[in-house]
Amino acid sequence: MRNIWTIARREYRHYFISPIAYIVALAVLLIVGIYFVIVLYYVSNQALMYGATAPDISIVIGPMATIFLFATPALTMRLLADEQRMGTLELMLTAPIRDGELVIGKWLGAFLFTLTIIAITLVYPIVLNKLTSPGIDQGIMIASYIAIILLVALYLALGTAMSSFFSNQFAAFFATLAVLLIFWWLISLPTYIIPSGVFHDLFVYLDLNGRFGSMTRGVIALSDVVYPISLTVLGLLLSTVAVEMRRWR
């Protein structure tokens, strides 16, 4: 536990001196902010003319889920790939720590940094709460934030795994992006061809987007939590195996 924390702390600090991390944080906050302002402007105009319903938290969470698809691979791409390129992996693998501790520490550092970005976005629900009457639905807001946190945890774990497979950061970035797009978007497509049966249910089960949708409407089923956590654990296991395989190469 202590070793995980030591490594996570180093990674977390590293993000604050890394230009890529700043660009990622800025991009997330900027895009979410611009989207927020435009939607509010549009909705308020509509409301004046036709009396539309007030916007809810989905105008913050929706764009966040999409932008993190691209942002998290940029945060995880260097985690283990860079250690290999710089030769510092040799230092880590001969230090008295387990391979799993190294991997989890790396992931945790990235997770804490992403949580920091997410924490800053909390300003939008606060603004939204002030602007609408009678305010936003607290339950939905909490459920939505739980959903986004579960989502980035698994994004980052799969990114950590990809980073452990490659010693090139860009290879790790694009591989992560491809895997995330499969889970977020592509995996739901077979449900259109297979209208029913076990396989239909399987693809519905695996579809992250669908689960995310129901969670942000305030409905959290047990499997909605179990599935992303399983993917997170799987990602971390794969990274650990990849690091171990490097020893045996």
Add this chain to the structure above:
Amino acid sequence: MIRVDGLTKDYGTRRAIENLTFEARQGEVVGFLGPNGAGKTTTMRILTGYMPPTYGSAKVAGFDIVSESLEVRRRVGYLPETAPLYADMTVYEYLKFMADLRHLPNAEDMIDDALEMVGMEERAEGYVGALSKGMRQRIGLAQALLHKPEVLILDEPTIGLDPAQVVEVRKIIREIGKERTVLLSTHILSEAQALCDRVLIINKGHIVVEDSPENLQARLVGAERSILRVKGDADELAPKIAEIEGVQNVKAQPDGSVEFQFAPGMDVRPQVARAVIKAGYDLLELRPVGMSLEEIFLELTRDNTKEK
């Protein structure tokens, strides 16, 4: 201490080291000597738990390197060949990070000690990325010394250092080698001669020879050599020297000197000096030359290639 038994490592189909067996005791500095690609780094990486061997076993500080890898890594200080460091940290942050991973109770004091040993106290606040090659090497060494390990494994510890630093680092290694076990690799033979109690010459994954630097020299030369310099024609003098009893292998050198050998313990230099004077030459120089480790090394590795 280090005990290595039949260590073999294959990278795919290429065999990097084959059936290495050796020992390094406490209070001993053992030098690993060999050309690039001989298997020095591979052996060290196996001993430090970086990768497992294909066959064979080894014990470091009393623990098995495969089944008790973490225990081994706790007790070993390792300076990898490239002295890898995190460029984005200050020297102090980097050492603190490594100290935290080793759960050192009084990290501050130990970092100060290690920095003082390698003479880098003033650079503690500087960024690792801004250091010169020699300084990085010394920080890598400080990292290896940080936890005062029982066993120190150093891969080319003096590479990239300036001559003054080389002297300094050798002094540190000798000091540590008095109580602990040090295994270092080098391809600089004078370094092995200056530092090591025992030298293992390794070539193409095999230990070619294992002995103290002094014995190695005596054993391999098998004869003592001397150089003779006179005023006059060396080519004419050479046959006269060859007549003296006990003298072997007389060779007139292109630089005007004469080189000859004689069996150990049978010093013929007085006879040679007298013969020179008697022949009417002025004697300028008569001095013994040992065979350098360089020559021994070349000799051994060349023989090895011929066998293959």
